[in-house]
Amino acid sequence: xxxxxxxxxxxxxxxxxxxxxxxxxxxxxxxxxxxxxxxxxxxxxxxxxxxxxxxxxxxxxxxxxxxxxxxxxxxxxxxxxxxxxxxxxxxxxxxxxxxxxxxxxxxxxxxxxxxxxxxxxxxxxxxxxxxxxxxxxxxxxxxxxxxxxxxxxxxxxxxxxxxxxxxxxxxxxxxxxxxxxxxxxxxxxxxxxxxxxxxxxxxxxxxxxxxxxxxxxxxxxxxxxxxxxxxxxxxxxxxxxxxxxxxxxxxxxxx
Numbered sequence: 001x002x003x004x005x006x007x008x009x010x011x012x013x014x015x016x017x018x019x020x021x022x023x024x025x026x027x028x029x030x031x032x033x034x035x036x037x038x039x040x041x042x043x044x045x046x047x048x049x050x051x052x053x054x055x056x057x058x059x060x061x062x063x064x065x066x067x068x069x070x071x072x073x074x075x076x077x078x079x080x081x082x083x084x085x086x087x088x089x090x091x092x093x094x095x096x097x098x099x100x101x102x103x104x105x106x107x108x109x110x111x112x113x114x115x116x117x118x119x120x121x122x123x124x125x126x127x128x129x130x131x132x133x134x135x136x137x138x139x140x141x142x143x144x145x146x147x148x149x150x151x152x153x154x155x156x157x158x159x160x161x162x163x164x165x166x167x168x169x170x171x172x173x174x175x176x177x178x179x180x181x182x183x184x185x186x187x188x189x190x191x192x193x194x195x196x197x198x199x200x201x202x203x204x205x206x207x208x209x210x211x212x213x214x215x216x217x218x219x220x221x222x223x224x225x226x227x228x229x230x231x232x233x234x235x236x237x238x239x240x241x242x243x244x245x246x247x248x249x250x251x252x253x254x255x
Contacts, residue, residue, distance in 0.1 A: 021116035048117025052079030127180035
């Protein structure tokens, strides 16, 4: 179990990079392009927005009103500042919130967007909890870790999932989607550049300085160790896993 001090150091490190997980603008725009055109009448909810790289990519690529939620206040402050600097604070608003208890009325949003964040509460639970927020003819767009090859190494399973028994295969994700009452409209894998260029390279640039500043703090060094281990796993095993985007549409409930 990680301590409060661990999470303080974790947030310090990850607040220093543009993205808090794999992703890139081209992939965000590709997923957005698989939806019907979004106008100023449409509303997006970005769930687990972090510091908002993908939120700002959405704002640049469509005219929809965007609400964003994250449980870490400094990320929310960063996103609101980015929106103000970009001149779109009138339609991009971030607030602190719990993705497991989203305080919005039913059917409030035309698109729910969860890029690299649904793992926080679990794929199945997120699909179930968030469905009520989707307006008629709306969509849920998520990116989530998947196995792209059978029998991934145990150390990779344990690090990536915590629970090695979870079925994170592409077929397993598709079964979860159907069981939660969604139809799968599109899916595609994120390219390796979305991990390496957009996420790990900026992280590695920060790690050396982070370790120098906190060499005498064991929990900070544990944050750094885990980050470097994650990078090494990707170098060794990236053919086994990655993130996939899923564009989902709730199926009509039969009476």
